[in-house]
Amino acid sequence: MSRDRLRPSHDPAIKRGLYSLQDNTRVIFSYLTRLFLILCLIFSVSLVLYTSFSSSNKNQFWHRIPHAARTGTVLSPGPPTNISHVLFGIGGSAATWRDRSVYSSIWWVPDVTRGFVWLDKKIDSPRTNINGPPAKVSSPEWTRFKYSSSRSAVRIARIISDSVKLRLPDVRWFVMGDDDTVYYIDNLVSVLSRYDHNQMWYIGGNSESVEQDVMHSYDMAFGGGGFALSYPLAERLVSILDGCLDRYYYFYGSDQRIWACISEIGVPITRERGFHQFDIRGSAYGLLAAHPLAPLVSLHHLDALEPLFPNHNHKESLKSIHQAYQADPPRIFQQTFCHDSKRKWSISIAWGYTVQLHPLLLPAMDLQTPVQTFKTWRSWSNGPFTFNTRPEPDLCKRPVVFMLERVKKGGFNGSLTSYKRIEHEPGNTCKTTQYAQAMSVQRILVSSLKMEPDYWKKSYVQAPRRYCCELMNKGIVKNNSMQLRIRKCRNRESITSGLD
Ligand SMILES: *[C@@H]1O[C@H](CO)[C@@H](O)[C@H](O)[C@H]1NC(C)=O
Numbered sequence: 001m002s003r004d005r006l007r008p009s010h011d012p013a014i015k016r017g018l019y020s021l022q023d024n025t026r027v028i029f030s031y032l033t034r035l036f037l038i039l040c041l042i043f044s045v046s047l048v049l050y051t052s053f054s055s056s057n058k059n060q061f062w063h064r065i066p067h068a069a070r071t072g073t074v075l076s077p078g079p080p081t082n083i084s085h086v087l088f089g090i091g092g093s094a095a096t097w098r099d100r101s102v103y104s105s106i107w108w109v110p111d112v113t114r115g116f117v118w119l120d121k122k123i124d125s126p127r128t129n130i131n132g133p134p135a136k137v138s139s140p141e142w143t144r145f146k147y148s149s150s151r152s153a154v155r156i157a158r159i160i161s162d163s164v165k166l167r168l169p170d171v172r173w174f175v176m177g178d179d180d181t182v183y184y185i186d187n188l189v190s191v192l193s194r195y196d197h198n199q200m201w202y203i204g205g206n207s208e209s210v211e212q213d214v215m216h217s218y219d220m221a222f223g224g225g226g227f228a229l230s231y232p233l234a235e236r237l238v239s240i241l242d243g244c245l246d247r248y249y250y251f252y253g254s255d256q257r258i259w260a261c262i263s264e265i266g267v268p269i270t271r272e273r274g275f276h277q278f279d280i281r282g283s284a285y286g287l288l289a290a291h292p293l294a295p296l297v298s299l300h301h302l303d304a305l306e307p308l309f310p311n312h313n314h315k316e317s318l319k320s321i322h323q324a325y326q327a328d329p330p331r332i333f334q335q336t337f338c339h340d341s342k343r344k345w346s347i348s349i350a351w352g353y354t355v356q357l358h359p360l361l362l363p364a365m366d367l368q369t370p371v372q373t374f375k376t377w378r379s380w381s382n383g384p385f386t387f388n389t390r391p392e393p394d395l396c397k398r399p400v401v402f403m404l405e406r407v408k409k410g411g412f413n414g415s416l417t418s419y420k421r422i423e424h425e426p427g428n429t430c431k432t433t434q435y436a437q438a439m440s441v442q443r444i445l446v447s448s449l450k451m452e453p454d455y456w457k458k459s460y461v462q463a464p465r466r467y468c469c470e471l472m473n474k475g476i477v478k479n480n481s482m483q484l485r486i487r488k489c490r491n492r493e494s495i496t497s498g499l500d
Pocket residue numbers: 079080081082083084085
């Protein structure tokens with residue numbers, strides 16, 4: 001760069017007298033300009049290096065970019081969506097509400113969550129459970145409609161009309177579900193806030209059992225897992241619903257009627273993998289121990305399954321999970337792997353639920369595939385499911401299983417969870433020394449920093465990646481306990497060491 005070019009005399013702007021400087025000042029000025037340019041260059045280069053090599057601080061950088069630039073097209077305009085923008089519509093019945101209210105008492109937060117359980121008739125004490133949603137009686141027209149197998153399906157389908165007609169202020173989303181649907185509301189809000197609530201969205205999940213999807217529809221949001229309708233879609237739907245219910249009177253469920261009507265509007269389902277219809281039988285353990293890399297939004301059909309924890313009933317199991325969920329909502333059930341190449345152990349953590357210690361080296365692709373501890377919903381068959389499963393391994397390849405015992409938060413910006421080994425039935429244990437060594441671990445302690453509360457809100461622009469895990473104290477088992485730490489992976493990190 002020649003100095004002449006920086007001399008302002010040739011610059012029309014300068015000639016106009018923008019700067020009337022003495023020669024010396026001009027020289028100093030030109031040096032300062034170059035110094036400034038060089039500093040700018042150094043700054044931008046270091047910013048690039050900083051953002052590509054620092055993994056833990058990347059999020060702070062995120063926060064400086066305006067929200068609109070981060071979220072691109074899937075921007076929810078206006079103030080971010082929160083729980084008060086959601087109106088829940090819960091399908092219940094007077095006969096079963098007393099028992100079923102156990103489920104909503106787990107997730108319902110008085111004065112925070114909004115919505116109603118809709119019943120077929122009045123019950124003596126509408127608020128059977130102090131922590132539950134208030135009850136309302138469905139508007140009586142539902143008995144007018146045609147039906148073939150299930151009359152109450154018409155009533156449940158019309159809950160969306162009853163909810164919209166309340167005209168409650170500031171509702172962006174209607175979330176419909178059953179009285180035995182359990183929601184994880186922080187994650188639900190994270191998922192919904194990714195979508196523009198001023199457009200027509202139909203969000204949910206389908207059945208795990210292929211036989212159910214074939215019989216009903218792959219394109220339908222199954223009601224037990226819960227589904228969300230944005231305000232504009234709900235309003236459009238309600239305007240055609242009553243005629244539509246008579247057209248599709250031959251369907252079995254309310255969710256299928258809703259789907260058929262929404263199809264007439266032309267809106268497809270948007271699938272989110274955290275809605276769980278749980279059309280499975282037996283034990284959900286294998287599925288929950290290998291949850292997909294997506295936020296847990298709902299669980300359903302728990303009555304029909306074995307309790308999620310051995311020696312717990314359904315309610316106690318849900319309470320344990322809820323305790324972990326409250327300590328770090330985005331992380332609940334998220335899976336992480338540790339490998340110990342010296343002892344040839346593979347460890348899989350499903351955070352807040354279970355740890356599995358395999359006394360052999362297993363690649364990530366196996367660890368992330370659910371073990372089939374369950375059957376299909378309708379025919380109790382071994383599949384097919386809408387995801388891959390693997391069979392339960394032989395005795396000596398089976399993991400030693402630890403279940404959530406305690407959750408600790410506070411003290412630091414993180415959590416400490418402990419998992420206790422469950423006893424095998426006598427005579428049902430592998431007798432190798434490798435296995436005995438693994439069995440000597442009584443407890444696994446897992447520490448982690450909390451995930452950012454809006455981690456899942458950003459997951460359209462922030463590509464998902466499983467977290468990494470490392471053995472603390474070189475994996476030494478002290479006081480029968482082993483300590484692990486979950487953290488973000490380093491850029492170049494992968495699970496290959498020791499697998500060859
Ligand atoms: C939700 O957002 C609205 C703004 O749209 C705000 O007025 C309200 O206080 C928020 N509620 C909660 C629970 O954060």
